[in-house]
Amino acid sequence: MLLTGASGRVGEAILRRLGEKYDWRLLDREPPTGEPDHEYVVADVTDEEAVREAVEGMDAVVHLAGDPRPEAPWDSVLANNIDGTQTVVAAAANAGVEKFVFASSNHAVGAFETDERVPELYRTDDEFRLDGTELPRPSNLYGVGKVAGETLCRYYHDETGMSTVCVRVGNLTEDHPPIDYERGQAMWLSYRDCAHLFERCLEADYEYEIVYGISDNDRKYYSIERAREVLGYDPQDNSVEY
Numbered sequence: 572m573l574l575t576g577a578s579g580r581v582g583e584a585i586l587r588r589l590g591e592k593y594d595w596r597l598l599d600r601e602p603p604t605g606e607p608d609h610e611y612v613v614a615d616v617t618d619e620e621a622v623r624e625a626v627e628g629m630d631a632v633v634h635l636a637g638d639p640r641p642e643a644p645w646d647s648v649l650a651n652n653i654d655g656t657q658t659v660v661a662a663a664a665n666a667g668v669e670k671f672v673f674a675s676s677n678h679a680v681g682a683f684e685t686d687e688r689v690p691e692l693y694r695t696d697d698e699f700r701l702d703g704t705e706l707p708r709p710s711n712l713y714g715v716g717k718v719a720g721e722t723l724c725r726y727y728h729d730e731t732g733m734s735t736v737c738v739r740v741g742n743l744t745e746d747h748p749p750i751d752y753e754r755g756q757a758m759w760l761s762y763r764d765c766a767h768l769f770e771r772c773l774e775a776d777y778e779y780e781i782v783y784g785i786s787d788n789d790r791k792y793y794s795i796e797r798a799r800e801v802l803g804y805d806p807q808d809n810s811v812e813y
């Protein structure tokens with residue numbers, strides 16, 4: 572399995588629980604901080620030759636690398652998130668990789684959080700839900716880049732049949748949900764559920780999917796039914812318990 576952006580937070584959550592389970596090849600533009608437990612490629616995801624070599628022989632690719640900042644400027648979104656994703660997904664599809672898992676974001680649909688809907692939307696008794704079938708509605712240029720990534724995944728799935736899942740990740744934090752932040756609590760993804768969700772993305776059978784990546788929070792405006800149904804996602808954590 573190839574894991575891009577392996578040295579970041581999502582990579583850490585995945586490797587902490589799934590490090591032993593799979594034969595990983597890690598890729599990041601930052602060198603490892605210590606002696607890595609797995610093969611480690613230092614490369615930028617916009618480097619076509621390095622990416623072509625990195626996907627060789629891989630059954631699956633988990634693509635996390637990119638600029639994670641909601642306020643990321645366009646030049647960074649364009650290079651790291653759009654060009655980078657195109658480079659990785661194209662290389663994977665051309666190399667015959669079977670499964671491609673893309674870390675999309677809540678910001679692909681963040682503009683559904685209109686002034687009329689918030690803050691009630693973030694609370695337990697509100698019934699509004701996004702389920703992945705809605706049209707994209709990005710809240711910033713970073714979100715636009717994630718929508719582009721989802722569309723690239725759709726295109727390469729249709730071109731080559733590579734199974735592709737876009738996980739609209741909520742707010743990943745370690746140990747407990749964000750404090751004094753209702754939005755973050757409604758879209759909390761625990762480290763444990765994060766690893767489990769990506770594991771299901773590597774194990775389940777699917778064609779092209781968009782799912783939400785959050786824990787089973789009482790307060791939520793993202794449905795996790797599709798992830799349950801198609802991937803067998805069975806989250807254990809809930810921000811209400813903190």
Ligand SMILES: NC(=O)C1=CN([C@@H]2O[C@H](COP(=O)(O)OP(=O)(O)OC[C@H]3O[C@@H](n4cnc5c(N)ncnc54)[C@H](O)[C@@H]3O)[C@@H](O)[C@H]2O)C=CC1
Nearest residue numbers: 576578579580581600615616636637639674676740742743
């Ligand atoms: N952490 C979260 O709550 C959320 C994360 N995501 C997405 O998940 C992915 C991972 O996010 P985090 O782990 O939180 O970010 P992070 O910043 O901790 O990790 C990203 C990693 O990607 C690497 N990277 C960035 N650009 C690169 C490039 N051009 N080539 C090679 N490596 C590159 C960085 O060196 C870093 O190690 C990102 O795509 C982000 O947009 C989406 C929603 C929420």
Ligand SMILES: O=C1O[C@H](COP(=O)(O)O)[C@@H](O)[C@H](O)[C@H]1O
Nearest residue numbers: 639640641676677678741742754
């Ligand atoms: O996509 C992302 O979303 C989370 C949550 O967004 P926020 O605007 O509520 O903080 C963010 O923490 C993360 O850095 C980003 O990659």
